[in-house]
Amino acid sequence: MLISQYAYFGLSSLVIPAAEMTAILGIAPDEISVRGSRRGEPRPHPPLHRWKIVCREPAMSVDQQVERIMERLAPHGDAIAALARRLDAEDGDQSGAVLEIVRKFNHDEGQDRLASTPPELIDGHDLLGWHLDRAVLEFLQATGAVLDVDEYDYSDSADDD
Template identity: 60%
Template sequence: MHVNQYAYFALFSRSTSAAEMAAILGVEPDETDVRGSRWIEPNVIPARHCWRIVCREPGLCVDDQVARIIERLVPHTAAIAALANRLDTEGEGSGAVLEVVRYFNGQEAEQRDRSDTAGETPNLFGWHLDREVLDFLQATGAVLDVDEYDMTPDHAEDWCGGEPPGEA
């Protein structure tokens, strides 16, 4: 079975824009969401602004994706922690998260993986968070959220929605 995965660290808020977050931190995000930017009808809007640092590099295990994100953010830990703490006071829908998103694909990808020679493809199935990551999450008050989706033909329609979460 083949795995497509990515990870990101995000700060999110109902009232503080991603641009304001970037200005406060002095760190430009890789991606942003602007409150109200996804849907205009029938009155559904994203409930929050979002500032993200992302690693979507294929072939890396989750450990390595998360390590690349944290490596970029550790020099800014104090500023991120202060902002995350301020965002937490805004109430539900604001705060910080380390998100891991994984899609487990069907037979076509599985056949391709079996043709790879041993040792050249990293094992993408197991992962862990090292002490540096846990310390960063603790310091920033971030939560860990892991989403995993079985995208084999029998299960790909089990989740609701037009696009897989995190892909919109």
């Protein structure tokens, strides 16, 4: 089974654009979304401005991807926490901070090693399990971030019979 996965930490807002978030935080994002840039009213898409630090390194465990993200964010933790609180206060439940984990199983574009390979034959981490250490959990708490994990199985349903 091929696994493709990535992680990101993001801030979202109804009113504060990513460029302003960048100026406040002093760290450039890897990706941004501009509210309504793809479709305006009556329902803008994307619905929020988004600022993201992303790790899409192949053949890394989720733990390693999150560690890479945290290395970049840690020096800016206080500013990120203050901005996240501001977003929560101004926009309510629609905005704030998130640590997103996205995993795709049996995906044609999966570039990571086979998860079904016996561990003794794998040079490095098995990609099926992952955890968040205390420092990450403390950062999520300090920023008021939610953890959102999306997992998709692209197996051919005919194989399940």
